[in-house]
Amino acid sequence: MSAPNDHRAGIHRHKFTEAAEVEAYLKKNFNPVRIRPIGRELKATTIVLRMDDLEFWSIRTRSGYEVLPSVGRPLYWICMPDRGQLDARIGSRIVSVHEGQGWIRKSEDIDSILKHRGLVETSCVIPRETVHAHIERARALGVKTSGHLDGMLDITRGNGRLISKLSTEMIEGAENGMTLAFSPLAVRSFSSLFLDLLVHGTALGLTDSPYRRETRTIRRAVDFIEANLQEPLSVMDIAEAAGIGPRALQIGFQRMYGCTPQRYVRLLRLARARSDLINRNDQETIAEIAARWGFFHLGLFARQYHDAYRERPSETKRQPQIR
Numbered sequence: 001m002s003a004p005n006d007h008r009a010g011i012h013r014h015k016f017t018e019a020a021e022v023e024a025y026l027k028k029n030f031n032p033v034r035i036r037p038i039g040r041e042l043k044a045t046t047i048v049l050r051m052d053d054l055e056f057w058s059i060r061t062r063s064g065y066e067v068l069p070s071v072g073r074p075l076y077w078i079c080m081p082d083r084g085q086l087d088a089r090i091g092s093r094i095v096s097v098h099e100g101q102g103w104i105r106k107s108e109d110i111d112s113i114l115k116h117r118g119l120v121e122t123s124c125v126i127p128r129e130t131v132h133a134h135i136e137r138a139r140a141l142g143v144k145t146s147g148h149l150d151g152m153l154d155i156t157r158g159n160g161r162l163i164s165k166l167s168t169e170m171i172e173g174a175e176n177g178m179t180l181a182f183s184p185l186a187v188r189s190f191s192s193l194f195l196d197l198l199v200h201g202t203a204l205g206l207t208d209s210p211y212r213r214e215t216r217t218i219r220r221a222v223d224f225i226e227a228n229l230q231e232p233l234s235v236m237d238i239a240e241a242a243g244i245g246p247r248a249l250q251i252g253f254q255r256m257y258g259c260t261p262q263r264y265v266r267l268l269r270l271a272r273a274r275s276d277l278i279n280r281n282d283q284e285t286i287a288e289i290a291a292r293w294g295f296f297h298l299g300l301f302a303r304q305y306h307d308a309y310r311e312r313p314s315e316t317k318r319q320p321q322i323r
Helices: 019-029 128-140 158-175 184-205 212-227 235-242 246-257 261-278 286-292 298-309 313-318
Strands: 011-013 033-037 044-051 054-061 065-069 075-083 085-090 093-098 101-106 112-115 120-127 151-154
Touching (some): 054 158, 120 128, 212 235, 212 261, 246 261, 298 313
Antiparallel strands (some): 075 101, 101 151
């Protein structure tokens, strides 16, 4: 159930224990989503802090869950794990975000986000029109900015670290009765500072910006993986298809997707198997689904699946289908 709200300067506190509560809040304030708990119920504590058009979330999960967004109001999502990891699916691609990394993405690009058990995350949701208006004001003053805000961000240094620390401090301050909550002027000043850091400095530190040539080669590698996902794939095979060496392939995947090429292939195969289990054909066995995606040892598949989704393949198959 939700805890009582505190409406000072738009501050809201919630403690979610049911998926329906999270869905209702997001539908009311942003876009409709589906929350799919990994297991019997959602076990997560969420603190929400709204300041003008900015909204900060502090999430602590005791059980994993999937977020399945729908298309609606254009937003930027910024995810910054303090501990643990999350995996986002964008079309057929998987992006893993770990401690020390930030990830910025347009909401309509995201098909699902898997938040693993034990995740401690600070995130921010900003309407795209707010960011673009700030960019235009800055350009009118002669300040150089970039509209490219999709990619991975190092939050251990530079502007990325400032953004992460500011988000965390604001949420902790809201919990401890900060005086900023009573000052509309301070709220506006903070919002402006946060957006300045985001649009002026952060874009320069995003992986997709300084590594454009590398991005093209890694995307060739991903295209090759997707076209051959049901075939045996080695690092050498993938590197040759991308036209780079194995070491460059490893570095590129870490920078773009936060994981090794081998882990990326495994996560993508598990995601395809999970999709087949959820949208199930009752005549098809788990072993047949696993084999289709390259898992020929059923026990190993079950362990890897459980490690990724914190439930057994049989539990996924028994749950109601998502319509």
